[in-house]
Amino acid sequence: MKKISSSSPTKGSATRAPRRLIRQLVHDLHGYVPGEQPKIKGLIKLNTNENPYPPAPGVLAAVRAATDGRLRLYPNPTAQPLREKLAKLHGCAPENILVGNGSDELLALATRAFAEPVPPIQAGGRAEASACTVQFFAPGYSLYPVLAAIHGSRTNVVSLDAEFGLPPLAVLKKSRAWDFRAALTYVTTPNAPSGRGYTRAELDALCAAHRGVIILDEAYVDFAAEDALPLALKYPHVLVARTFSKAYSLCFQRVGYFVGHPDLIAALNKLRDSYNVNGLGQVAALATLDDLPYYRANFRRIIATRERLTSALTEAGFAVRPSQTNFILARPPGLPAGEWLEKLRARKILVRWFPNSPVSEYLRITIGTDAEADTLLRAVRAILKSPV
Ligand SMILES: Cc1ncc(COP(=O)(O)O)c(C=O)c1O
Structure with a gap:
Protein backbone atom coordinates (compact mmCIF):
# COMPACT_ATOMS: atom_id res chain seq x y z
CA MET A 1 0.00 0.00 0.00
CA LYS A 2 1.29 3.47 -0.90
CA LYS A 3 1.61 6.35 1.53
CA ILE A 4 0.07 9.71 0.71
CA SER A 5 2.51 12.62 0.79
CA SER A 6 0.88 15.90 1.77
CA SER A 7 3.45 17.79 -0.30
CA SER A 8 2.53 16.14 -3.63
CA PRO A 9 2.30 18.90 -6.27
CA THR A 10 -0.98 19.76 -7.92
CA LYS A 11 -0.68 19.22 -11.68
CA GLY A 12 -1.70 22.01 -14.07
CA SER A 13 -5.19 21.88 -15.52
CA ALA A 14 -3.76 21.30 -19.03
CA THR A 15 -2.85 17.70 -18.14
CA ARG A 16 -6.42 17.19 -17.01
CA ALA A 17 -8.00 18.38 -20.28
CA PRO A 18 -11.08 16.14 -20.47
CA ARG A 19 -10.32 14.86 -23.97
CA ARG A 20 -6.93 13.58 -22.84
CA LEU A 21 -8.55 11.60 -20.04
CA ILE A 22 -10.56 9.46 -22.46
CA ARG A 23 -9.24 6.14 -23.86
CA GLN A 24 -8.34 6.16 -27.56
CA LEU A 25 -10.83 3.33 -28.15
CA VAL A 26 -13.63 5.55 -26.85
CA HIS A 27 -12.45 8.52 -28.96
CA ASP A 28 -12.63 6.29 -32.04
CA LEU A 29 -16.03 4.79 -31.19
CA HIS A 30 -19.19 5.40 -33.22
CA GLY A 31 -21.90 4.88 -30.62
CA TYR A 32 -25.21 3.16 -31.35
CA VAL A 33 -27.79 5.50 -32.87
CA PRO A 34 -31.28 4.67 -31.58
CA GLY A 35 -34.40 5.58 -33.53
CA GLU A 36 -35.80 9.02 -32.82
CA GLN A 37 -38.15 9.40 -29.83
CA PRO A 38 -39.80 12.76 -30.56
CA LYS A 39 -42.78 13.81 -28.48
CA ILE A 40 -44.73 15.64 -31.19
CA LYS A 41 -48.48 15.73 -30.75
CA GLY A 42 -50.38 13.62 -33.25
CA LEU A 43 -47.25 11.88 -34.55
CA PRO A 55 -49.78 -3.58 -21.77
CA ALA A 56 -52.57 -5.79 -20.37
CA PRO A 57 -54.77 -4.04 -17.77
CA GLY A 58 -53.39 -6.41 -15.10
CA VAL A 59 -49.85 -5.22 -15.85
CA LEU A 60 -50.77 -1.57 -15.44
CA ALA A 61 -52.61 -2.39 -12.20
CA ALA A 62 -49.62 -4.35 -10.87
CA VAL A 63 -47.20 -1.48 -11.62
CA ARG A 64 -49.59 1.02 -10.00
CA ALA A 65 -49.99 -1.18 -6.94
CA ALA A 66 -46.21 -1.46 -6.55
CA THR A 67 -45.70 2.31 -6.79
CA ASP A 68 -45.64 3.17 -3.12
CA GLY A 69 -43.18 3.49 -0.23
CA ARG A 70 -41.44 0.29 -1.35
CA LEU A 71 -39.68 2.27 -4.05
CA ARG A 72 -37.05 3.06 -1.40
CA LEU A 73 -36.03 -0.63 -1.29
CA TYR A 74 -33.70 -2.48 -3.65
CA PRO A 75 -35.45 -4.95 -5.96
CA ASN A 76 -34.80 -8.69 -6.01
CA PRO A 77 -31.14 -8.80 -7.13
CA THR A 78 -31.51 -11.88 -9.35
CA ALA A 79 -35.12 -11.31 -10.47
CA GLN A 80 -35.69 -14.75 -8.91
CA PRO A 81 -39.53 -14.87 -9.08
CA LEU A 82 -39.40 -13.82 -12.71
CA ARG A 83 -36.70 -16.39 -13.53
CA GLU A 84 -38.85 -19.08 -11.89
CA LYS A 85 -41.91 -18.10 -13.88
CA LEU A 86 -39.97 -17.91 -17.14
CA ALA A 87 -38.40 -21.31 -16.43
CA LYS A 88 -41.87 -22.81 -16.04
CA LEU A 89 -42.98 -21.20 -19.29
CA HIS A 90 -40.02 -22.57 -21.22
CA GLY A 91 -39.79 -25.97 -19.52
CA CYS A 92 -36.36 -25.42 -17.97
CA ALA A 93 -34.78 -24.48 -14.61
CA PRO A 94 -34.25 -20.94 -13.24
CA GLU A 95 -30.50 -21.65 -13.62
CA ASN A 96 -31.08 -21.61 -17.40
CA ILE A 97 -32.33 -18.02 -17.25
CA LEU A 98 -30.68 -14.62 -16.84
CA VAL A 99 -32.80 -11.47 -16.80
CA GLY A 100 -31.38 -8.17 -18.03
CA ASN A 101 -32.14 -4.48 -18.31
CA GLY A 102 -33.54 -5.12 -21.78
CA SER A 103 -31.94 -7.74 -23.99
CA ASP A 104 -29.45 -5.05 -25.06
CA GLU A 105 -27.76 -5.32 -21.68
CA LEU A 106 -27.45 -9.09 -22.06
CA LEU A 107 -25.96 -8.79 -25.55
CA ALA A 108 -23.34 -6.43 -24.08
CA LEU A 109 -22.59 -8.82 -21.21
CA ALA A 110 -22.14 -11.67 -23.66
CA THR A 111 -19.57 -9.69 -25.64
CA ARG A 112 -17.60 -9.14 -22.45
CA ALA A 113 -17.96 -12.73 -21.26
CA PHE A 114 -17.10 -14.66 -24.40
CA ALA A 115 -14.91 -12.54 -26.73
CA GLU A 116 -11.36 -11.42 -25.97
CA PRO A 117 -10.35 -7.86 -26.83
CA VAL A 118 -7.67 -7.75 -29.54
CA PRO A 119 -4.39 -7.41 -27.59
CA PRO A 120 -2.51 -4.14 -28.18
CA ILE A 121 0.44 -4.47 -30.57
CA GLN A 122 2.77 -2.63 -28.20
CA ALA A 123 2.07 -5.23 -25.52
CA GLY A 124 3.36 -7.83 -27.98
CA GLY A 125 0.26 -9.83 -27.21
CA ARG A 126 -0.96 -12.34 -29.72
CA ALA A 127 -4.28 -14.03 -29.40
CA GLU A 128 -5.90 -16.55 -31.67
CA ALA A 129 -8.02 -14.49 -34.11
CA SER A 130 -11.18 -16.52 -33.47
CA ALA A 131 -10.96 -15.85 -29.72
CA CYS A 132 -11.24 -12.10 -30.41
CA THR A 133 -13.96 -12.41 -33.05
CA VAL A 134 -17.55 -11.22 -32.75
CA GLN A 135 -19.40 -12.43 -35.84
CA PHE A 136 -22.75 -11.71 -37.43
CA PHE A 137 -24.61 -11.53 -40.72
CA ALA A 138 -25.40 -8.29 -42.53
CA PRO A 139 -27.81 -6.69 -42.52
CA GLY A 140 -28.56 -7.37 -38.86
CA TYR A 141 -29.12 -5.55 -35.60
CA SER A 142 -26.86 -2.49 -35.79
CA LEU A 143 -25.93 -2.76 -32.09
CA TYR A 144 -23.67 -5.81 -32.61
CA PRO A 145 -20.71 -3.98 -34.22
CA VAL A 146 -20.96 -1.26 -31.57
CA LEU A 147 -20.74 -3.83 -28.76
CA ALA A 148 -17.69 -5.43 -30.38
CA ALA A 149 -16.03 -2.04 -30.80
CA ILE A 150 -16.71 -1.04 -27.18
CA HIS A 151 -15.02 -4.24 -26.04
CA GLY A 152 -12.12 -3.90 -28.51
CA SER A 153 -12.87 -7.17 -30.29
CA ARG A 154 -12.70 -7.66 -34.04
CA THR A 155 -15.80 -8.26 -36.12
CA ASN A 156 -16.41 -10.74 -38.90
CA VAL A 157 -19.39 -9.73 -41.00
CA VAL A 158 -20.83 -11.95 -43.72
CA SER A 159 -23.67 -10.94 -46.04
CA LEU A 160 -27.02 -12.69 -46.00
CA ASP A 161 -28.15 -13.81 -49.45
CA ALA A 162 -30.06 -11.47 -51.78
CA GLU A 163 -33.38 -12.48 -50.17
CA PHE A 164 -31.93 -11.96 -46.65
CA GLY A 165 -31.73 -15.75 -46.18
CA LEU A 166 -28.92 -17.48 -44.29
CA PRO A 167 -26.26 -18.71 -46.70
CA PRO A 168 -26.44 -22.53 -46.85
CA LEU A 169 -24.07 -24.27 -44.46
CA ALA A 170 -22.13 -25.88 -47.33
CA VAL A 171 -21.55 -22.42 -48.84
CA LEU A 172 -20.40 -20.98 -45.50
CA LYS A 173 -18.00 -23.89 -45.03
CA LYS A 174 -16.62 -23.62 -48.54
CA SER A 175 -16.18 -19.85 -48.61
CA ARG A 176 -14.07 -19.71 -45.43
CA ALA A 177 -15.44 -16.20 -44.84
CA TRP A 178 -17.47 -17.51 -41.92
CA ASP A 179 -15.54 -18.47 -38.79
CA PHE A 180 -17.08 -21.54 -37.14
CA ARG A 181 -14.69 -21.05 -34.21
CA ALA A 182 -15.56 -17.37 -33.60
CA ALA A 183 -15.81 -16.67 -29.88
CA LEU A 184 -19.25 -15.14 -30.29
CA THR A 185 -21.79 -15.19 -33.13
CA TYR A 186 -25.03 -13.21 -33.18
CA VAL A 187 -27.92 -14.32 -35.38
CA THR A 188 -30.98 -12.05 -35.50
CA THR A 189 -33.89 -14.44 -36.01
CA PRO A 190 -36.25 -13.42 -37.46
CA ASN A 191 -33.87 -11.01 -39.14
CA ALA A 192 -33.96 -7.29 -38.52
CA PRO A 193 -34.21 -5.10 -40.49
CA SER A 194 -35.50 -7.37 -43.29
CA GLY A 195 -38.17 -9.25 -41.30
CA ARG A 196 -37.11 -12.55 -42.89
CA GLY A 197 -37.79 -15.61 -40.74
CA TYR A 198 -35.59 -18.70 -40.43
CA THR A 199 -36.59 -22.26 -39.66
CA ARG A 200 -35.54 -24.03 -36.51
CA ALA A 201 -34.00 -26.74 -38.67
CA GLU A 202 -31.62 -24.38 -40.50
CA LEU A 203 -30.63 -22.67 -37.25
CA ASP A 204 -30.06 -26.09 -35.68
CA ALA A 205 -27.70 -27.03 -38.53
CA LEU A 206 -25.77 -23.75 -38.12
CA CYS A 207 -25.49 -24.17 -34.34
CA ALA A 208 -24.37 -27.79 -34.67
CA ALA A 209 -21.44 -26.71 -36.87
CA HIS A 210 -20.21 -24.06 -34.43
CA ARG A 211 -17.54 -24.25 -31.75
CA GLY A 212 -17.99 -20.79 -30.16
CA VAL A 213 -21.03 -19.25 -28.45
CA ILE A 214 -24.04 -18.48 -30.67
CA ILE A 215 -26.73 -16.05 -29.60
CA LEU A 216 -30.05 -16.45 -31.38
CA ASP A 217 -31.54 -12.99 -30.92
CA GLU A 218 -35.29 -13.65 -30.98
CA ALA A 219 -36.49 -10.12 -30.24
CA TYR A 220 -39.32 -10.45 -32.79
CA VAL A 221 -40.02 -14.18 -32.62
CA ASP A 222 -43.60 -13.87 -31.33
CA PHE A 223 -44.60 -12.58 -34.76
CA ALA A 224 -42.89 -15.49 -36.57
CA ALA A 225 -43.93 -18.95 -37.70
CA GLU A 226 -41.20 -20.77 -35.76
CA ASP A 227 -38.96 -20.18 -32.77
CA ALA A 228 -35.63 -21.77 -31.89
CA LEU A 229 -35.80 -21.77 -28.10
CA PRO A 230 -35.31 -25.55 -27.80
CA LEU A 231 -31.82 -25.09 -29.29
CA ALA A 232 -30.76 -23.19 -26.15
CA LEU A 233 -31.63 -26.26 -24.11
CA LYS A 234 -30.19 -28.71 -26.65
CA TYR A 235 -26.73 -27.16 -27.16
CA PRO A 236 -24.41 -25.95 -24.38
CA HIS A 237 -23.01 -23.15 -26.58
CA VAL A 238 -26.34 -21.64 -27.70
CA LEU A 239 -28.13 -18.77 -25.93
CA VAL A 240 -31.55 -17.50 -26.97
CA ALA A 241 -32.25 -13.81 -26.29
CA ARG A 242 -35.84 -12.72 -25.72
CA THR A 243 -37.35 -9.38 -24.77
CA PHE A 244 -40.55 -8.08 -23.20
CA SER A 245 -40.12 -4.86 -25.22
CA LYS A 246 -41.73 -5.58 -28.57
CA ALA A 247 -44.34 -8.32 -28.37
CA TYR A 248 -45.20 -7.60 -24.72
CA SER A 249 -45.56 -3.79 -24.99
CA LEU A 250 -42.94 -3.10 -22.35
CA CYS A 251 -40.13 -1.08 -23.99
CA PHE A 252 -40.40 1.50 -21.21
CA GLN A 253 -39.59 -1.00 -18.47
CA ARG A 254 -36.48 -2.56 -20.07
CA VAL A 255 -36.74 -6.30 -19.42
CA GLY A 256 -35.12 -9.01 -21.53
CA TYR A 257 -33.71 -12.46 -20.82
CA PHE A 258 -31.36 -15.17 -21.99
CA VAL A 259 -32.11 -18.88 -21.96
CA GLY A 260 -29.12 -21.21 -22.06
CA HIS A 261 -26.76 -23.60 -20.37
CA PRO A 262 -26.33 -22.95 -16.61
CA ASP A 263 -22.54 -22.58 -17.02
CA LEU A 264 -22.90 -19.77 -19.56
CA ILE A 265 -25.67 -18.17 -17.50
CA ALA A 266 -23.52 -18.33 -14.33
CA ALA A 267 -20.59 -16.70 -16.15
CA LEU A 268 -22.77 -13.84 -17.39
CA ASN A 269 -24.31 -13.48 -13.96
CA LYS A 270 -20.88 -12.58 -12.54
CA LEU A 271 -20.60 -9.60 -14.90
CA ARG A 272 -23.95 -7.95 -14.43
CA ASP A 273 -24.71 -5.11 -12.01
CA SER A 274 -26.09 -6.32 -8.67
CA TYR A 275 -29.54 -4.84 -9.27
CA ASN A 276 -29.59 -4.77 -13.05
CA VAL A 277 -33.35 -5.21 -13.44
CA ASN A 278 -35.42 -2.44 -11.85
CA GLY A 279 -38.20 -3.40 -9.47
CA LEU A 280 -41.15 -2.07 -11.46
CA GLY A 281 -39.80 -3.86 -14.52
CA GLN A 282 -39.82 -7.14 -12.61
CA VAL A 283 -43.37 -6.50 -11.39
CA ALA A 284 -44.55 -5.66 -14.91
CA ALA A 285 -42.88 -8.70 -16.49
CA LEU A 286 -44.34 -11.04 -13.86
CA ALA A 287 -47.84 -9.67 -14.45
CA THR A 288 -47.31 -9.96 -18.21
CA LEU A 289 -46.77 -13.70 -17.86
CA ASP A 290 -50.14 -13.96 -16.07
CA ASP A 291 -51.95 -12.67 -19.13
CA LEU A 292 -50.40 -14.30 -22.19
C1 LIG B 1 -32.85 -7.50 -33.03
C2 LIG B 1 -32.98 -6.81 -31.72
N1 LIG B 1 -32.46 -7.38 -30.63
C3 LIG B 1 -32.55 -6.79 -29.43
C4 LIG B 1 -33.17 -5.58 -29.27
C5 LIG B 1 -33.16 -4.93 -27.92
O1 LIG B 1 -34.34 -5.04 -27.25
P1 LIG B 1 -34.47 -4.57 -25.74
O2 LIG B 1 -35.49 -3.52 -25.73
O3 LIG B 1 -34.87 -5.82 -25.00
O4 LIG B 1 -33.12 -4.08 -25.26
C6 LIG B 1 -33.73 -4.94 -30.38
C7 LIG B 1 -34.36 -3.62 -30.24
O5 LIG B 1 -34.59 -2.88 -31.15
C8 LIG B 1 -33.63 -5.57 -31.64
O6 LIG B 1 -34.13 -4.99 -32.75
Missing part, protein backbone atom coordinates in the same frame (compact mmCIF):
# COMPACT_ATOMS: atom_id res chain seq x y z
CA ILE A 44 -47.67 8.33 -35.84
CA LYS A 45 -44.56 6.60 -34.60
CA LEU A 46 -43.61 3.67 -36.82
CA ASN A 47 -39.82 3.88 -36.42
CA THR A 48 -38.71 1.77 -33.43
CA ASN A 49 -40.87 -1.36 -33.56
CA GLU A 50 -42.83 -0.57 -30.42
CA ASN A 51 -46.13 -2.38 -29.96
CA PRO A 52 -49.13 -0.17 -30.80
CA TYR A 53 -51.25 -1.81 -28.10
CA PRO A 54 -50.86 -1.04 -24.38
CA PRO A 293 -53.75 -14.75 -24.04
CA TYR A 294 -54.14 -10.94 -24.14
CA TYR A 295 -50.76 -10.63 -25.87
CA ARG A 296 -51.37 -13.55 -28.23
CA ALA A 297 -54.53 -11.82 -29.44
CA ASN A 298 -52.41 -8.70 -30.12
CA PHE A 299 -49.85 -10.75 -32.08
CA ARG A 300 -52.69 -11.97 -34.31
CA ARG A 301 -53.95 -8.41 -34.84
CA ILE A 302 -50.48 -7.11 -35.68
CA ILE A 303 -49.85 -9.98 -38.10
CA ALA A 304 -53.21 -9.32 -39.81
CA THR A 305 -52.37 -5.60 -40.15
CA ARG A 306 -48.90 -6.50 -41.44
CA GLU A 307 -50.35 -8.67 -44.20
CA ARG A 308 -52.94 -6.05 -45.17
CA LEU A 309 -50.32 -3.27 -45.26
CA THR A 310 -47.97 -5.47 -47.29
CA SER A 311 -50.66 -6.06 -49.94
CA ALA A 312 -51.74 -2.41 -50.09
CA LEU A 313 -48.17 -1.06 -50.33
CA THR A 314 -47.30 -3.66 -52.96
CA GLU A 315 -50.32 -2.52 -54.96
CA ALA A 316 -49.08 1.07 -54.61
CA GLY A 317 -45.75 0.11 -56.20
CA PHE A 318 -43.59 -0.62 -53.15
CA ALA A 319 -41.33 -3.71 -53.13
CA VAL A 320 -42.24 -5.17 -49.73
CA ARG A 321 -40.18 -8.01 -48.24
CA PRO A 322 -42.13 -10.85 -46.64
CA SER A 323 -41.99 -10.32 -42.89
CA GLN A 324 -42.26 -12.51 -39.81
CA THR A 325 -41.87 -9.57 -37.44
CA ASN A 326 -43.84 -6.50 -36.34
CA PHE A 327 -42.29 -4.39 -39.11
CA ILE A 328 -41.86 -4.51 -42.85
CA LEU A 329 -38.96 -3.52 -45.07
CA ALA A 330 -40.31 -1.75 -48.14
CA ARG A 331 -38.54 -0.17 -51.14
CA PRO A 332 -40.62 2.84 -52.17
CA PRO A 333 -41.29 3.70 -55.82
CA GLY A 334 -40.25 6.84 -57.67
CA LEU A 335 -38.22 8.74 -55.09
CA PRO A 336 -35.22 7.68 -53.00
CA ALA A 337 -36.07 6.26 -49.56
CA GLY A 338 -34.55 9.29 -47.78
CA GLU A 339 -36.98 11.60 -49.59
CA TRP A 340 -39.92 9.37 -48.73
CA LEU A 341 -38.84 9.52 -45.09
CA GLU A 342 -39.00 13.33 -45.18
CA LYS A 343 -42.31 13.44 -47.04
CA LEU A 344 -43.92 11.05 -44.56
CA ARG A 345 -42.44 13.01 -41.69
CA ALA A 346 -43.99 16.19 -43.07
CA ARG A 347 -47.30 14.33 -42.72
CA LYS A 348 -46.43 13.42 -39.12
CA ILE A 349 -45.59 9.80 -39.87
CA LEU A 350 -42.22 8.62 -38.62
CA VAL A 351 -40.57 5.54 -40.18
CA ARG A 352 -36.94 4.36 -40.14
CA TRP A 353 -34.33 4.68 -42.85
CA PHE A 354 -30.83 3.23 -42.63
CA PRO A 355 -28.55 5.32 -44.88
CA ASN A 356 -25.06 3.88 -45.56
CA SER A 357 -26.35 0.34 -45.10
CA PRO A 358 -27.14 -2.56 -47.43
CA VAL A 359 -30.83 -1.61 -47.11
CA SER A 360 -30.49 2.11 -47.82
CA GLU A 361 -33.04 1.84 -50.66
CA TYR A 362 -35.68 0.71 -48.18
CA LEU A 363 -37.80 2.10 -45.38
CA ARG A 364 -38.46 0.03 -42.29
CA ILE A 365 -42.04 0.51 -41.17
CA THR A 366 -43.29 -0.68 -37.79
CA ILE A 367 -46.76 -2.24 -37.83
CA GLY A 368 -49.10 0.01 -35.90
CA THR A 369 -52.85 -0.15 -35.39
CA ASP A 370 -55.23 -0.58 -38.33
CA ALA A 371 -56.11 3.11 -38.12
CA GLU A 372 -52.39 4.03 -38.31
CA ALA A 373 -51.96 1.73 -41.32
CA ASP A 374 -54.89 3.50 -43.03
CA THR A 375 -53.37 6.93 -42.33
CA LEU A 376 -50.03 5.72 -43.71
CA LEU A 377 -51.71 4.39 -46.86
CA ARG A 378 -53.56 7.68 -47.38
CA ALA A 379 -50.27 9.59 -47.03
CA VAL A 380 -48.52 7.21 -49.46
CA ARG A 381 -51.25 7.70 -52.09
CA ALA A 382 -51.09 11.47 -51.66
CA ILE A 383 -47.29 11.49 -52.08
CA LEU A 384 -47.56 9.29 -55.17
CA LYS A 385 -50.08 11.69 -56.67
CA SER A 386 -47.83 14.73 -56.22
CA PRO A 387 -44.27 13.47 -55.70
CA VAL A 388 -42.61 16.91 -55.97
